[in-house]
Amino acid sequence: MPVVRVLSKVAKQALLAPACGCQPLTVAIRNISFSPRQVTSGSDASFHSVSFSETDHPKVLITGGLGQLGVGLAKLLRKRFGKNNVILSDIRKPPSNVFHSGPFIYSDILDYKNLREIVVNNRITWLVHYSALLSAVGEANVPLARAVNITGLHNILDIAAEHGLRLFVPSTIGAFGPTSPRNPTPDLCVQRPRTIYGVSKVHAELMGEYYHHRYGLDFRCLRYPGIISADSQPGGGTTDYAVQIFHDAIKTGKFECNLKPDTRLPMMYIDDCLRATLEVMEAPAESLSMRTYNINAMSFTPEELANEVQKQLPDLQVTYEIDSVRQAIADSWPMNFDDSNARNDWGWKHDYDLPELVQTMLNFIGSDSRIAQAN
Numbered sequence: 001m002p003v004v005r006v007l008s009k010v011a012k013q014a015l016l017a018p019a020c021g022c023q024p025l026t027v028a029i030r031n032i033s034f035s036p037r038q039v040t041s042g043s044d045a046s047f048h049s050v051s052f053s054e055t056d057h058p059k060v061l062i063t064g065g066l067g068q069l070g071v072g073l074a075k076l077l078r079k080r081f082g083k084n085n086v087i088l089s090d091i092r093k094p095p096s097n098v099f100h101s102g103p104f105i106y107s108d109i110l111d112y113k114n115l116r117e118i119v120v121n122n123r124i125t126w127l128v129h130y131s132a133l134l135s136a137v138g139e140a141n142v143p144l145a146r147a148v149n150i151t152g153l154h155n156i157l158d159i160a161a162e163h164g165l166r167l168f169v170p171s172t173i174g175a176f177g178p179t180s181p182r183n184p185t186p187d188l189c190v191q192r193p194r195t196i197y198g199v200s201k202v203h204a205e206l207m208g209e210y211y212h213h214r215y216g217l218d219f220r221c222l223r224y225p226g227i228i229s230a231d232s233q234p235g236g237g238t239t240d241y242a243v244q245i246f247h248d249a250i251k252t253g254k255f256e257c258n259l260k261p262d263t264r265l266p267m268m269y270i271d272d273c274l275r276a277t278l279e280v281m282e283a284p285a286e287s288l289s290m291r292t293y294n295i296n297a298m299s300f301t302p303e304e305l306a307n308e309v310q311k312q313l314p315d316l317q318v319t320y321e322i323d324s325v326r327q328a329i330a331d332s333w334p335m336n337f338d339d340s341n342a343r344n345d346w347g348w349k350h351d352y353d354l355p356e357l358v359q360t361m362l363n364f365i366g367s368d369s370r371i372a373q374a375n
């Protein structure tokens with residue numbers, strides 16, 4: 001009898017066996033046609049929560065952790081759960097300050113066995129899956145984006161379901177498209193994105209929710225707006241202009257914007273984004289009426305952002321040289337994001353609006369460049 005069928009039979013017998021106080025048999029989801037963690041539809045979502053009663057803190061693995069968001073998230077989670085309880089991973093070589101700030105491990109999400117080994121050997125309980133190719137770089141390399149964002153996600157889902165992990169996968173405003181309502185965009189509406197990035201993120205939302213209902217996976221997902229950060233560079237997205245303007249304003253006093261001046265997009269300062277991520281991961285399962293939420297802070301156009309920066313740096317010169325790929329993407333994305341479900345269900349509240357964002361970014365980058373000049 002083929003191995004798969006033997007495993008399937010053993011697992012079925014284990015499920016059918018009378019209650020004996022034994023641990024349920026955990027069999028790799030990949031090797032059988034159903035999961036021992038399978039639940040009937042309509043069952044209480046709170047059943048799915050990983051219990052931390054045996055340990056004070058979750059043990060967290062962050063994939064794709066050397067991008068714009070991962071290092072900041074590791075810092076926040078390490079403050080809360082302890083340095084050694086949060087492992088950053090990526091396929092890139094970490095800079096020395098990151099390498100020395102806490103555990104770092106090589107992990108290619110396309111290597112399923114390596115992922116499983118990391119999860120098992122480190123007794124991981126939470127997985128934050130940040131690896132991805134963003135919207136603009138995804139359009140430049142569709143086969144790679146498809147592999148990382150879709151095949152990689154399948155590996156992550158299977159590992160998380162097999163090992164009973166709480167799984168966070170970020171989605172994005174890019175999961176909506178030209179036929180979605182754009183002003184505002186609610187949680188539930190038509191989603192027909194026109195980028196491989198958007199298609200892969202809708203796929204991630206649906207697969208995560210499916211694994212939640214089918215296998216009891218504790219899947220949690222936030223659709224982030226464009227994220228703005230001072231100490232980490234964005235990885236090739238459509239909203240990158242809103243980070244670059246601060247660096248150019250301070251370094252050269254000139255900024256060439258690749259989107260039209262009136263392109264309105266939802267945006268958020270990184271501290272709000274990372275705090276939202278921690279909050280939704282810590283939210284009691286019974287407070288989550290959904291598993292994928294929009295979160296928002298502000299919406300602005302390049303012109304409005306430039307005007308706000310010019311209040312502090314009046315000499316800043318802004319010109320526009322439109323990138324047609326990015327502009328087409330931005331024109332299909334939400335202009336305003338409705339995040340009322342996140343606010344009602346688990347108390348989401350942003351701290352930074354446009355004036356605070358601009359002040360914080362200029363202070364941060366300004367003090368960095370003064371230090372660099374002094375050295």
Ligand SMILES: NC(=O)C1=CN([C@@H]2O[C@H](COP(=O)(O)OP(=O)(O)OC[C@H]3O[C@@H](n4cnc5c(N)ncnc54)[C@H](O)[C@@H]3O)[C@@H](O)[C@H]2O)C=CC1
Nearest residue numbers: 064066067068069108109130131132170172224226227235
């Ligand atoms: N930064 C933003 O504005 C937003 C980000 N998000 C999502 O948040 C997550 C993190 O975003 P960022 O940090 O900005 O992305 P990023 O592009 O800066 O970083 C992604 C990381 O994934 C890594 N990676 C690529 N292929 C990999 C592989 N095969 N195995 C392991 N790692 C691999 C890269 O080396 C990179 O460090 C992504 O899933 C993104 O879609 C969602 C909305 C907005």
Ligand SMILES: CC(=O)[C@H](N)C(=O)O
Nearest residue numbers: 134135172237238239
């Ligand atoms: C909004 C995002 O998902 C990202 N910053 C991008 O522009 O691709």
